[in-house]
Amino acid sequence: MKYALVGYTGRMGAEITSLFGASGHELVMTVDENGGASRGVPQIVLDFSRPSALESTLRICREHTAALVLGTTGLSSEDMSAVREMSRLVPVVYSANYGVGINILMMMLSDYSEILSDWEMEMEEMHHNKKIDAPSGTALALMDALGRKCPAHSVRLGNLPGDHTVYLANSDELLTFTHRTINRSALSRGALLAAEFAISAGKGYYNFQDVLRKRK
Amino acid sequence: MKYALVGYTGRMGAEITSLFGASGHELVMTVDENGGASRGVPQIVLDFSRPSALESTLRICREHTAALVLGTTGLSSEDMSAVREMSRLVPVVYSANYGVGINILMMMLSDYSEILSDWEMEMEEMHHNKKIDAPSGTALALMDALGRKCPAHSVRLGNLPGDHTVYLANSDELLTFTHRTINRSALSRGALLAAEFAISAGKGYYNFQDVLRKRK
Amino acid sequence: MKYALVGYTGRMGAEITSLFGASGHELVMTVDENGGASRGVPQIVLDFSRPSALESTLRICREHTAALVLGTTGLSSEDMSAVREMSRLVPVVYSANYGVGINILMMMLSDYSEILSDWEMEMEEMHHNKKIDAPSGTALALMDALGRKCPAHSVRLGNLPGDHTVYLANSDELLTFTHRTINRSALSRGALLAAEFAISAGKGYYNFQDVLRKRK
């Protein structure tokens, strides 16, 4: 596919460029804080940058009837309305988290939240010692998936890319669900799945779990 | 509830007697290899013994229109036909495994077996050093739930009641699902859930996952 | 060996009685809050009860020149002086924790505390939901062994007998040391090791790590 990349010079941009290139996809347009460059017509636009970039991202989608995979966090409700509006014209995938495994875990826990509702629950998340926020956003998202709050223990050590563990216990059994990030390229792989989904989906608004369930 | 217990003198029998007693249920009939004793009319019959006991178990159900919770393994297809036939008269719950947590894990993995189908998979199970069969029946049941075979590593150490771990990995992430048995009374607790379910269910044939999903 | 047991009716007393009996040792004297009973001369006295019992415990040791295995916590410095004094007459083993595995872990970490001093460290301990103190005394003892404090995360779930995990990381590696209690009889097994050690040791004061290192 021919894709445009908004946020080309960021870390996520670099990983997307590398993975999409290795998968045979062609980067035909780049957009960044300092402007943009184009050498073709994109079928899809990927934006993992900042809210301030959204307006130009949507303009590109509209101009080329290009699908959109959006991973920007911190969008306002007006922003989200504009994104929803765009999904009446093209396929739009939006998620705050493109991690494949962690989303599968969230889906499983959400589906079983009622059956697990009388199990006691705590979480542990381990990240590198530069991470400031605690608990991690992903730990909070796991609580959302389970529909309840619980103690979350934040371990900060060395250079760990990120582990999340959910403990659930009744009086005789302990269930432990752990997600370990091995490579930080996990997110760009999710973006690739989303792009491959969107390019052949009908227009409409999808989240990343729709992508994983292949609900086009 | 007033219950009959087939296999009263076995280990599972002792745990059921203890847990059901603590939950306020009344043991009104016991059956064992050496005969039986009765001091009331059972509303439900629990049988976690051997195939040879099935005939008398079904007779008691029929005589008292009592529900049945059956955990006997090694039943023949004729046996199973007789059990199915009984479910036209009374509620019957049958399962080879009444562990609550392990069944929840199997249900989750079964539901997500397709989404997880391109993840590489291995299992590890840890049990006490007296356990002869390897891999454990539960490890095989987990493979069934996932719809595919995989290497299963059997660790035999000390006095461990039983851990089962499913590893699933793609190139960037590792998902680990672990079930740990803390007390061997886990199974009797499942039997209690099944009995409480059956006593108020309509006649019919149920498995333990129906109990957990409360599908009466 | 012929042993006296102070704190006969407590939980630890019951486990000691059971394990020592199975190992062929003979209980010849019991002491409890309500008094005592004697049917022989003890070679060794075990006391896992309360500070208030210490005086009579030491009297029995002196009267019969019996060795002492003492596990009482909360002793005053006067109490400890009296215990030390007793060790001039008979072998005395004193420890606040008779867990074999956890003591081995503490010894290992203590020996390597300097080599590990530039590794970042955190701990996690998991116990049943009735446990009130946090972090556990054992977590604090692990910190002592390592000669430094660190964050300790206390997970309280179900009926877990007790796990302790020490995480140590540098920028490229993670070391994880975990001790899991499988049966609460772990402590009585340590008491048995200590008694078998003391019965053949020379008079003197020993801790449980001397027992494990067999330093008589």
Add this chain to the structure above:
Amino acid sequence: MKYALVGYTGRMGAEITSLFGASGHELVMTVDENGGASRGVPQIVLDFSRPSALESTLRICREHTAALVLGTTGLSSEDMSAVREMSRLVPVVYSANYGVGINILMMMLSDYSEILSDWEMEMEEMHHNKKIDAPSGTALALMDALGRKCPAHSVRLGNLPGDHTVYLANSDELLTFTHRTINRSALSRGALLAAEFAISAGKGYYNFQDVLRKRK
């Protein structure tokens, strides 16, 4: 320090160059299959290449009275004699494994092998699916450290850099020692420690555990 690097173009060479550069050390000589280049006099030579390179490595050490850090595997007994001979002139560190954490774990287990000798033991090691040998050389080295063989379970999944776990159990307790490689640069960091040690050590033959114990 000014260092020579034999095996400059290999993967380990690249990681050493990167880490040593970041630590302020100066690469003054490179040697490779295709020859060498020099722009200064080395104080120390690092060789993590092949047995065939050893002769020229030793020549450089002799010529410049340079210390040696050697990580080549597959050396013959004649090779090792030549290395030992060299250690009469300069400090020589030799090890088949420069992983810091895994060596600390081996040292700990070796020191406690006797105390742990009546614990049952098994191992699990997890690596990426390209790894052919099983069990890993490190698992075998852990067995050596403990002085006995045990079942070793080899899990091969995705892109895992490498986990090693030693399970030790008695009837009441489970000890679990796990080493996880987070970044494959772990080995070059061990090479840096060894070089910093050797540069200030007296002439002699050292292994990597001497480096970790700072026994100069």
